[in-house]
Amino acid sequence: MGPMIRAHSAAAVRAAEEPLLAAGEPLMASAAFALATHVVAELRARGRVAGSVVLLLVGGGNNGGDALFAGTHLVRRGCQVHAALVSDGVHEGGLAAARAAGVRVHRVLDAADPAAAVVDLARRCGVWVDAVTGIGARGPLRGPAAPVVAALAAERSAWPQEPVVVAVDVPSGIGVDDGTVEGPVLPADVTVTMGTAKPGLLLPPAAGLAGRVEVVALGLDGTLAAEPPAACSLTAADVADLWPVPGPDDHKYTRGVLGIAAGSQTYPGAAALATAGALRTGLGMVRYLGPEVPADLVRTLHPEVVTVPGRVQAWVLGSGVDPADAARTAELHEHLSAALAARLPVVLDAGALTLLQEDTRLPDLPATAVLTPHAGELAQLLTACGEETAREDVTAAPARHARLAAEITGATVLLKGPTTVVAAPAGPLFAQQDATPWLATAGAGDVLAGVLGALLAGYGDLIASGTHDGAHLPASLSAAAALVHGRAARIAAGLPPGPGEGRARTGVPITAGDVAAAVPAALRTVLG
Ligand SMILES: NC(=O)C1=CN([C@@H]2O[C@H](COP(=O)(O)OP(=O)(O)OC[C@H]3O[C@@H](n4cnc5c(N)ncnc54)[C@H](O)[C@@H]3O)[C@@H](O)[C@H]2O)[C@@H](O)CC1
Ligand SMILES: Nc1ncnc2c1ncn2[C@@H]1O[C@H](COP(=O)(O)OP(=O)(O)O)[C@@H](O)[C@H]1O
Ligand SMILES: [K+]
Secondary structure (H helix, E strand, C coil): CCCCEEECCHHHHHHHHHHHHHCCCCHHHHHHHHHHHHHHHHHHHCCCCCCCEEEEEECCCHHHHHHHHHHHHHHHCCCEEEEEECCCCCCHHHHHHHHHHCCEEECHHHCCCHHHHHHHHHCCCCEEEEECCCCCCCCCCCCCHHHHHHHHHHHHCCCCCCCEEEEECCCCCECCCCCCECCCCCCCCEEEEECCECHHHHCCCHHHHCCEEEEECCCCHHHHHCCCCCEEECCHHHHHHHCCCCCCCCCHHHHCEEEEECCCCCCCHHHHHHHHHHHHHCCCEEEECCCHHHHHHHHHHCCCCECCCCCCCEEEECCCCCCCCHHHHHHHHHHHHHHHHCCCCEEECCHHHHHHHCCCCHHHCCCCEEECCCHHHHHHHHHHCCCCCCHHHHHHCHHHHHHHHHHHHCCEEEECCCCEEEECCCCCEEEECCCCHHHCCCCHHHHHHHHHHHHHHHCHHHHHHCCCCCCHHHHHHHHHHHHHHHHHHHHHCCCCCCCCCCCCCCCCCCCHHHHHHCHHHHHHHHHC
16 A cells, blocks of 8 residues: 555554653654754744744643743754743643743743733744644643633634644644544644554544644554554555556446446436536446436436446435435345445435435445445434434534444445545544535535446455455445545646645635546546
8 A cells, every 4th residue: 555644543552652762762852853843844834943942831731841841942943932831731841941042931820810921922933833732732722721722713813923733742632542622722733643653643534634744753563563554544555556447358347337326316317417427536447326317317318328238337326315205215224235235336316325324235345345424424323223322412522423323323424524534344444634614515426426436336346345344445436426526626727636725715615516527637637
């Protein structure tokens, strides 16, 4: 695989650090030096280093220790460094070193209003270094740190010249392992994270508060490489490794045939959009099976599509299907049964998710069935499974709910949203943030179902043979489909393909059809 971004849990990081610390490795010194180097780089990018005024927000643990030692380097680089101690006790060695180097220490908890005191101090500082808590945090910020961080977060965007916020390891207060945000968090421009990324830096909603993530190698790579990451994000290079590219001996049946049973007399467009997404993704053939109106539309728009039953290597079921339509849902059931019996991968979208809820087979799906709900659909699905869930519960903790649904159903779950989260019953979570909010438009999900279906069809024979790595392949392919779909949206909207590039540009509105049409352009950026 390519250079996938891997994140490990707090516990895994501690376990990896242990032998190094026991061997006397100066991990904190390395972390602090790297942190200072990144702060200097941010300052340099904005003008000057010497003379800059830096604020360290120092909590009671080693996270604060990292910042205090980094402060000593920053003083040496000519910065004026202030440390606001937001905990009664702080890292003693770090504090002594900081004082000795000339860092100005402020015991803000002695003030009548610590939050106001920190805000006052922060107003004079161009860089705020958030070192309140790291992987040792338990729950949302509490004690005096909570109002201090809340006040800074509120003031951040009101500054005449916005400060640069550098978070140490993680933005303090996020759910390090699950990406939840249950209390105040200061959004960062850059997070300098130690040893490896943490799941909360990739998973929504916390990922949106981390800014650019810079990983500092602390020598943990060897130990951590031996175990699967808790969460990861595919890069374009990973997707290139996964994408089926036809060779000279391939023909349409080896490239993959996708069966699409989507769309209805009421919603024929879903059939056309799922088909368009699949065809642009590249595969041997699309077989469309559905009622007259959508079938006519598909044939008219895509004359290459076959509309008679026959062999397929994967299915897309349910986009634009009304679950109240008994005859149609009976057909979907039949396709699903046949697919499961043949061990074929199957995408269950929209209407297929609803019909699953009444199906006793629901708990027995294989990981090669990929459910593609948005937050509302996932909440309904979980509720139907006996886990009372509201849409807001899902958006507050997308990864946890996607995983829960995967565990209950046995299927792979691709949860759509600003960040797409993919969870199989076991193995790493995937988080893909490749799109643009312009993608939130009717039919975009149908296109995604088609893209994913085509990709699964390319792997259909391998998956049916059972010789692949079980649960992990469908999840990786789902993440790959999300990346390509997201990039297609960015390109259609006139944005550069990679997220984070050209943030200032906002792009233009797009239709779902535009997204499908841009899939080849997205693949050009991936496959080169
Ligand atoms: N283990 C090591 O030697 C290394 C650790 N490093 C740094 O150390 C950090 C972990 O250090 P610690 O284990 O000391 O833990 P932290 O510094 O993350 O947090 C512990 C401190 O935060 C307080 N705290 C915990 N939960 C809180 C909450 N919800 N609200 C307010 N305060 C809370 C605790 O009372 C304690 O004072 C890493 O994130 C990393 O930055 C790095 O220096 C690399 C080496
Ligand atoms: N704010 C957002 N930013 C980026 N992508 C988004 C955002 N909101 C939704 N999306 C994406 O847009 C698509 C919408 O799909 P879906 O909700 O199924 O719509 P529909 O059912 O109309 O096709 C999904 O791929 C989802 O991940
Ligand atoms: K922090």
